[in-house]
Amino acid sequence: MIILFAVIIQLLLPLSPLSADSLNQQTTPTEIIDLNKFPLFIRADFSSDYVISGFIPFGKEWIVLSPSADGNRSMRIIDIEEFSQHHFLSFNRHKPQEYTYAIPFYVSSHQYIFLNKPPNPMLALHLASIGDNWEVYLNGKLLRSEIHRDVNGTIVQHRNYRDVLIPFSATLLRNGPNNVVFRIIGDPASPLVGLNSSAPYRIGPYTYLKSKVNDLVDVTLSLIYIFIGIYIILSNLTKYAYIYNQLFGLFSIVLGLYFFTRTSSIYYLISDSEILFSLEITSLFLILPVVTSFLSALSPVTKTQRKVNYCIYGIYSILIIAELLFHPAVIYDLTNIWAIISIITLMYDYIHLVIWKFFLALQSRLRNSNSSFTYRDVLKEIKETLLYTPIGNILIGITLLVITSVIDTYGSIVLKRNLVTSRYSLIIFLVGGFLVIARNFLNLFNQLNTANNALESKLSMLRNFTKQADHSQKIYLGIFNNTEEPIIITDTQLVVQEYNRAAENLFGQGIDEGKSLLKVLQYISESNKSIADELSDLKNKVLLTGKSVQYTINKTNIMLLEPLTNNNLPWIQVRFTKTDPVYHNGSFVWGKGTYSLDNSMAAADAISLRITSCMGHALGNETSQLVHAAIREMICNAIEYGNLEISPQEKTEALQLHKYDELLNKRKELSIFKDRRVIVKYIVTPRKALIKITDEGKGFDYKTILTKAKNPDHDFLTQHQGLFLALAAFDLVVYNDNGNQVLLGKTISG
Known part of the structure; x- marks a missing residue:
């Protein structure tokens, strides 16, 4: 499979849209300087005079190779009759000689302007192949030297390289005539001396040429x-x-x-x-x-x-x-x-x-x-x-x-x-x-494949169950840790296993993991009331029937025992509420609560669902979904725009780059934001639902936003989806002066 994967990569690479042309779409062949389109002058010596800026090769000592119509020409020393000393199967090694390759070339105004644009400050000279020892000069400036000879002139390190990329500043290139000179040193009988491949030899933007010669x-x-x-x-x-x-x-x-x-x-x-x-x-x-x-x-x-x-x-x-x-x-x-x-x-x-x-x-x-x-x-x-x-x-x-x-x-x-x-x-x-x-090994593979498919199917199911369990646990922990309602988790023997912050505040030092629930309740139960037998009966009823049971501990506290499952083992969840009157402003209360949330999106989803469930039966399916979405978005807005101070523009850009989760996590870790919380208070009666969401941010100019909401455009709907949903789902949307608290109200019929 590794080889097959490698084959696919190699065969599809020439067709891939992620080519050098897509990396620099503005670069075209006409803007690349092809040195093969200019005459090449060669002579059998080298002098510093030849590299002087503006030098023009002339005289019978220079051999001229004309530009190639198809972009290819032979430029090795052994291919030039006047210089070659190569003989078939000759075992003699010749003393290295020096040669000068000069290419006067012309840069048009269009090419010069393009190559000096700010996105392309660095240019490069791309050589298909050059050897044996060599130096490269552009307009009298030495770009690179690969000459390695001892005091006797003997080459000690050979440098016949393919796909040589030599970067240089665009300031070295001139508008009009230019000159590139190669100092070549090597055995005149060797095939590795000269410009050893026919093409390409070119000048262009460094990033473009680098992508062309990438051999990864x-x-x-x-x-x-x-x-x-x-x-x-x-x-x-x-x-x-x-x-x-x-x-x-x-x-x-x-x-x-x-x-x-x-x-x-x-x-x-x-x-x-x-x-x-x-x-x-x-x-x-x-x-x-x-x-x-x-x-x-x-x-x-x-x-x-x-x-x-x-x-x-x-x-x-x-x-x-x-x-x-x-x-x-x-x-x-x-x-x-x-x-x-x-x-x-x-x-x-x-x-x-x-x-x-x-x-x-x-x-x-x-x-x-x-x-x-x-x-x-x-x-x-x-x-x-x-x-x-x-x-x-x-x-x-x-x-x-x-x-x-x-x-x-x-x-x-x-x-x-x-x-x-x-x-x-x-x-x-x-x-x-x-x-x-x-x-x-085909037969063995088929047998293993059948077993692997069955195993993979089971593993896939296990991964899905684990993912669902992790998500459910995250939601549950969000409610468990953030609600102001005291909650204790016990095993079937009523021994405390877990408790939240609200329970710790209610019972103080009287609560601890591994402690009996009976001992914990003694801190708040009436002194003349023995609850041991009643607590045992309540526990048995919960475990046998699988239903919740309620018990009044004292004049101010009610205890609700609910069945719970953890790792396929039966546990009991104990919630404590105040014995407030069941009426609120003349109406029965369907739901009431206060939550203090950290900056958790999972908790926002769970709490919004819990609030909606208090009135969902009276709203209808579509309205209930709209209300749930609106509450969730407003809580998320309080977290994102309020506590974490993420602007709508920042959120939009991060979503486009698929880096929004990364942005959220970075903001949550900042010391200025990590301790901020969102307070959600709600009460639901048969007549009305009120929800107050408060964050610890700086607030915002809600008046301007509410004005724009009357005639929303595409950008508004994208950046202020929560407010738009809230205006559609609720009859009342009221902000405080700072804009960091919103009151949502809805009249309930039915």
């Missing part, structure tokens, strides 16, 4: 290939009957190493490019013999096949040993030899080890299916053999590998471009090989 995905995929290969080898060390597993792991390692050596990030680990070049070519030469071994191990081989395989291993071994012993000029010639041999090897692997075996597998399926078959049957069997057999998967991958390898060879030798299209086909081939291994 390539590095990630390379490391995935390497670690997957190591894992497969280590997990199959003792399984000699499945040698193809180990060979596939080796192929994955070699492939990952090859791709990694071609990234610019590897220069942070190994700075000497000659070592990297040798490492890159070694991994390249190893790929095809490992592929041949893997394909041969999938089924028994004949003696002839074994001899051919040994011949292939021998040839590639000679190439690898030779490239480890000799300098880059010889390695370059060995690479050209490899390009020819690799085509022959690919044809052998493709035709004999894959297509022929695919034909045999297809023939076997056709024989087993029916004695007579139609044209459609043949096409169906070909499709199923390709998709559902190991050799079919390999055929798809290696077909793409053959095509892209030919393209890469042509691009490297003829176009001098670093195409590397084979990395896509090699990925698919890697997946094909991975599928071959996976099919050996």
